[in-house]
Amino acid sequence: MRDMPELPEVETTVRGLAPFLEGQRLTAVTTFRPDLRRPFPVDLAQRLTGATVTGLSRRAKYGIVSTDRDDHMIFHLGMSGRWRTEGGEAGKHDHLLLETGAGHRLFLHDPRRFGSVDLVAGDPLASFAAFVTLGPEPLSDDFNAAHLARTFAARRAPIKAMLLDQTVVAGLGNIYVCEALNMARISPLTAAADVPKAKLKALVPAIKTVLAAAIAAGGSTLRDFLSPEGDLGYFAKDWRVYGREGERCECGGTVARVVQGGRSTFHCPECQR
DNA sequence: CCGTGGTCCTGGGAGC
DNA sequence: TGCTCCCAGGACCACG
Numbered sequence: 001m002r003d004m005p006e007l008p009e010v011e012t013t014v015r016g017l018a019p020f021l022e023g024q025r026l027t028a029v030t031t032f033r034p035d036l037r038r039p040f041p042v043d044l045a046q047r048l049t050g051a052t053v054t055g056l057s058r059r060a061k062y063g064i065v066s067t068d069r070d071d072h073m074i075f076h077l078g079m080s081g082r083w084r085t086e087g088g089e090a091g092k093h094d095h096l097l098l099e100t101g102a103g104h105r106l107f108l109h110d111p112r113r114f115g116s117v118d119l120v121a122g123d124p125l126a127s128f129a130a131f132v133t134l135g136p137e138p139l140s141d142d143f144n145a146a147h148l149a150r151t152f153a154a155r156r157a158p159i160k161a162m163l164l165d166q167t168v169v170a171g172l173g174n175i176y177v178c179e180a181l182n183m184a185r186i187s188p189l190t191a192a193a194d195v196p197k198a199k200l201k202a203l204v205p206a207i208k209t210v211l212a213a214a215i216a217a218g219g220s221t222l223r224d225f226l227s228p229e230g231d232l233g234y235f236a237k238d239w240r241v242y243g244r245e246g247e248r249c250e251c252g253g254t255v256a257r258v259v260q261g262g263r264s265t266f267h268c269p270e271c272q273r
Numbered sequence: 274c275c276g277t278g279g280t281c282c283t284g285g286g287a288g289c
Numbered sequence: 290t291g292c293t294c295c296c297a298g299g300a301c302c303a304c305g
Contacts, residue, residue, distance in 0.1 A: 079298045112283050157276060
């Protein structure tokens with residue numbers, strides 16, 4: 001089971017790209033097709049070429065490359081996106097190339113093209129529509145049990161669906177929601193409003209723990225993550241429940257798979273109640 | 274406003 | 290071996 005780019009993978013990607021891009025002048029920017037999930041900005045190459053990268057950052061599952069022209073390129077890796085840093089020529093699934101003054105060639109590689117690339121001028125937190133409604137970063141202090149209790153009040157949707165809602169908390173995807181709910185022993189099927197306060201209090205550190213552990217694991221294998229062959233054996237085999245239907249849960253129960261909103265949910269009916 | 278379900282896209286695995 | 294079928298997923302949109 002290959003890992004999907006959720007918050008930890010994007011964080012790892014941003015950290016891995018930084019040494020290649022920070023302070024570098026973009027000498028050429030090339031797109032190899034008109035779109036990913038949606039069109040590339042028509043003026044992407046024109047606005048980025050000749051600019052110097054001032055910094056990289058992340059918000060939710062988006063990576064942000066900022067330039068000295070106060071332009072901000074915002075990329076989303078979708079489900080199969082990654083950056084290739086080893087250079088060479090563009091392959092079938094390389095859709096965007098950034099060339100730097102130091103001679104690096106960085107390809108955005110995305111076979112399923114579920115990713116996206118946008119470009120905004122000025123503070124992206126204010127000017128990029130998708131950022132305006134985002135909930136708190138899960139690793140920040142703004143993400144806490146009080147926030148969850150407030151947000152979940154009177155909500156009848158299952159807690160699994162609520163945690164995937166980026167306006168509730170920004171950056172969680174299917175894998176880490178399943179993992180965190182298992183760690184906190186909460187059933188993914190329970191209506192959000194019905195989850196007891198004590199469980200919400202356990203859920204917050206569970207989410208922070210699974211994310212931090214994944215970032216730490218990603219950081220330790222950064223070279224692999226960014227490499228072409230990089231099948232990044234990468235914490236992908238250490239899931240507690242994700243992709244483990246029929247296997248044993250830590251508690252001795254058996255991991256089950258159910259479908260919620262058309263997506264697989266892995267959980268342990270024994271300890272997650 | 275709320276909750277649900279369809280849509281996009283293609284690689285890869287299962288099954289015949 | 291080679292074909293077909295179906296699943297994986299985040300963000301967004303349309304519906305009731």
